[in-house]
Amino acid sequence: MSHPEPAPTLPCAPEAVRRVACIGAGVIGGGWAAHYLARGYDVTAWDPAPDAGPRLRRLVEAAWPALTRLGVAPDASQDRLTVTETLEEAVTQAQFIQESAPERLELKRELLARIDEAAPSGVVISSSTSGYPMTDMQTDCADPGRLVVGHPFNPPYLIPLVEVVGGTATREDVVEWTGRFYEAAGKSVITMRREVPGFIANRLQEALWREALHMVAEGEATVREIDDSITEGPGLRWATMGPMLTFALAGGEGGMAHMLDHFGPSLKSPWTRLEAPELDKKLYDAVVAGCDEEAEGRTIAELVAQRDQGVIDILRATGRLPRFPEGGVAK
Numbered sequence: 001m002s003h004p005e006p007a008p009t010l011p012c013a014p015e016a017v018r019r020v021a022c023i024g025a026g027v028i029g030g031g032w033a034a035h036y037l038a039r040g041y042d043v044t045a046w047d048p049a050p051d052a053g054p055r056l057r058r059l060v061e062a063a064w065p066a067l068t069r070l071g072v073a074p075d076a077s078q079d080r081l082t083v084t085e086t087l088e089e090a091v092t093q094a095q096f097i098q099e100s101a102p103e104r105l106e107l108k109r110e111l112l113a114r115i116d117e118a119a120p121s122g123v124v125i126s127s128s129t130s131g132y133p134m135t136d137m138q139t140d141c142a143d144p145g146r147l148v149v150g151h152p153f154n155p156p157y158l159i160p161l162v163e164v165v166g167g168t169a170t171r172e173d174v175v176e177w178t179g180r181f182y183e184a185a186g187k188s189v190i191t192m193r194r195e196v197p198g199f200i201a202n203r204l205q206e207a208l209w210r211e212a213l214h215m216v217a218e219g220e221a222t223v224r225e226i227d228d229s230i231t232e233g234p235g236l237r238w239a240t241m242g243p244m245l246t247f248a249l250a251g252g253e254g255g256m257a258h259m260l261d262h263f264g265p266s267l268k269s270p271w272t273r274l275e276a277p278e279l280d281k282k283l284y285d286a287v288v289a290g291c292d293e294e295a296e297g298r299t300i301a302e303l304v305a306q307r308d309q310g311v312i313d314i315l316r317a318t319g320r321l322p323r324f325p326e327g328g329v330a331k
């Protein structure tokens with residue numbers, strides 16, 4: 001009688017990981033690399049683009065001043081980044097693998113199967129996907145049980161949240177291990193109990209963006225007015241308290257119950273359009289031009305620096321600077 005192969009065991013405790021591989025090193029993979037380096041990990045990275053190495057090093061270098069202001073691990077160094085020629089070299093010594101390749105299902109399926117083939121047995125492979133369920137991506141892997149989603153927010157070196165969720169073939173101990181790993185790596189983790197397209201935060205963000213695009217398309221608000229309406233309004237509250245508790249306070253002493261009695265019926269009023277707007281050329285051009293106008297000549301690099309400083313100020317003001325087990329503190 002034949003017995004099924006036992007599931008490979010996880011090679012080390014999540015807190016013991018020292019070497020991380022980043023596969024795909026664009027905005028998100030590069031941001032992850034910067035984060036892991038700042039937390040004192042050794043990072044190997046692979047990306048097939050011919051200019052990927054210098055581009056990645058530029059991204060890490062640009063992020064480093066912000067990371068230093070935030071506080072880096074005592075042994076953190078950009079020199080601990082190795083860019084490899086092949087995917088296999090990048091993953092062969094890795095104790096955790098973060099995939100951040102383009103958001104195309106077929107590409108992710110093939111790439112994750114390649115990583116699974118090359119990676120040491122049992123090492124967890126986590127995808128940065130913005131919305132594909134792992135169930136649809138792990139189909140071609142020999143060991144699909146070790147694949148999980150670890151969805152970050154841009155830039156991963158500053159925004160704490162990671163949404164963790166497994167697919168139907170993912171082992172439960174892998175999901176649990178991954179959540180603990182991200183926490184050890186300084187992230188805030190939400191582990192989802194079931195797969196939901198867009199996870200939690202992207203579903204919320206997309207709803208807001210969809211309404212914003214409708215308002216631009218219909219000439220109801222400019223790009224700048226939409227941005228100001230958040231940064232000068234609800235955005236200030238959301239950095240310290242989420243939309244639910246914020247609304248509970250809007251109900252005064254009656255809290256959320258009063259809020260629901262008072263404003264619940266108006267949810268059925270036509271405040272939302274529900275369907276996505278047609279992204280025709282007119283809307284496309286209006287949104288791009290609106291962003292250019294709002295930037296007032298600031299380059300993308302300047303805007304990145306401004307955003308990073310703003311996020312650091314908020315993290316500092318709300319007592320959310322990184323802490324290191326060694327007792328290192330932010331400057």
Ligand SMILES: NC(=O)c1ccc[n+]([C@@H]2O[C@H](COP(=O)([O-])OP(=O)(O)OC[C@H]3O[C@@H](n4cnc5c(N)ncnc54)[C@H](O)[C@@H]3O)[C@@H](O)[C@H]2O)c1
Binds near residue numbers: 023100103107130151
């Ligand atoms: N940009 C965001 O705000 C954001 C946020 C969260 C998650 N994500 C997700 O992160 C992933 C990467 O997105 P991004 O914004 O960094 O895109 P990007 O275009 O900036 O980077 C993608 C990188 O993947 C490389 N690449 C191309 N083919 C590859 C392959 N076969 N194997 C490995 N690498 C390959 C490209 O050269 C490029 O450097 C996507 O799944 C995306 O949905 C993006």
